[in-house]
Amino acid sequence: MKLKWKAKKLTLVIIPDANQSVVRFRIPHLFAYIAAACFALLLLITTITYVLHSHTLKQASELQSKLTGANQQWSATLTSKDKAIEQLQNEVIQLSQQAEQMKTQVEEMKKFEDDLKTIAGLDLNTTGKAVASTESGAVSGPPDETTLDAVSGIGGGPNPASQEDIIELGERTLASFTVLNSEVKELQTSLTETKQKVADKQHLLQITPTLWPTTTKLVTSTFGYRTDPFTHRPSFHSGIDFGAKANDPVYATADGKVVSTGTDIYHGNNIVIEHSKGLRTWYMHLNKIMVNKGDTIVKGNQIGLVGSTGRSTGPHLHYEVLKNGESIDPKPYLKAMRKDE
Ligand SMILES: [Zn+2]
Missing domain, CATH: 2.70.70.10 (Glucose Permease (Domain IIA))
Incomplete structure (x- = not known):
């Protein structure tokens, strides 16, 4: 049976133009089946490749759109962060200016206290000590005006401040506020003492017979x-x-x-x-x-x-x-x- 199946052959006839002779091929059945199977296999591989390629293309497209979305989101986040950083920088500058103003105010208050003591005829030594402590601290000294000017250029100015400038200004401002905080506390103590001394002086004046007893000075x-x-x-x-x-x-x-x-x-x-x-x-x-x-x-x-x-x-x-x-x-x-x- 097997032999008989193998023995069967197919005849392929190729007919060219009319004046040429016909070409015949005799092909065994087995070869024809193998050829058909090969063709089917090739078709299957082509189909699978096409499907996989399509799927990959779709995934790539999805990834592309996801990436675009993520990119836009990052851009928005970066813009918002940039704005936040700029705002923080401006706040650091404002705080540094406030620290300067406060320093001036503290100095004015110290002078005011000195004036008060002079008027009340009190000793100025205690206040002098407070002033000396202010001037001794390196951080409490006047800030580098050049740096402050450069920093003020933020926000479109001709000389935008570098990040290092801002960080340095922020650190110096923090140090200034720390010094100011202790100075204000010192001033509070000093003013409380002065108030008590003035009150004592006032009382002493009240109980001291300094007033003329008559309208006339004769x-x-x-x-x-x-x-x-x-x-x-x-x-x-x-x-x-x-x-x-x-x-x-x-x-x-x-x-x-x-x-x-x-x-x-x-x-x-x-x-x-x-x-x-x-x-x-x-x-x-x-x-x-x-x-x-x-x-x-x-x-x-x-x-x-x-x-x-x-x-x-x-x-x-x-x-x-x-x-x-x-x-x-x-x-x-x-x-x-x-x-x-
Ligand atoms: Zn008399």
Whole structure:
């Protein structure tokens, strides 16, 4: 059977033009089958190759579009980052300028504190120390203006700042703020101390008899030795006499408390006010006493009227300052004018 199948042959006839002879090929069946199989196989491979190529093309196209999308997204992200960086750079510049302004303000506040101390008559040494500490720090010194100018060129300026410039400026600004922070804290402490000192000084001034006790500044007799108007002999005058008209107002020369009011043939109607630090003031020959023992008196309060009671030759105020019970010269204390003058 096998042999018979192999023995079968196909005859191929090729007919050329009419005047040429016919060509015949005798081909075994097996060869024809093999040829057909080869052709089918070739067709199959071609089809598979085509399908695979198409699939690859489609994938490439998809990848291409994905890449395009991703690229656009990156571009947008980069643009946004660029803007953010530019904004941050501008903020660094602004912050550095603010640090400069704050530095100036802190210096002005220190000067203000010094002025305050000068006005209050306080020692300036403590503030001087604070200023010295400011100037000693390398980071707190004035920034390199050239760099700052270059940096300011960001945003289309002729000299855009390099990233290194900005980073350096940012670091210097941070350092400036750190120094400023400690300086402001120092200033707060210093100002609190100054406020307390000024308040103490104010209190001391209030309890010190610096005010003139009469409207007039006419001193008719000073503290010390003089000729007694009654005996015409040298005698010690333990206060100051202010020449004034009868019933002129008499004022308390400092804050205090009335410790005695009374009258006698020497002092006439008189008032004693106790201040502090062992100081007392004594007002004599009054026409009228306008306060009572125990009254709290504020500097400048009217306490009586000028008169000529007691051992007196005419209307005047005999005014004494006593320190720990001893009369002292009131003149060095008398500095302040009355507020309404
Ligand atoms: Zn006198």
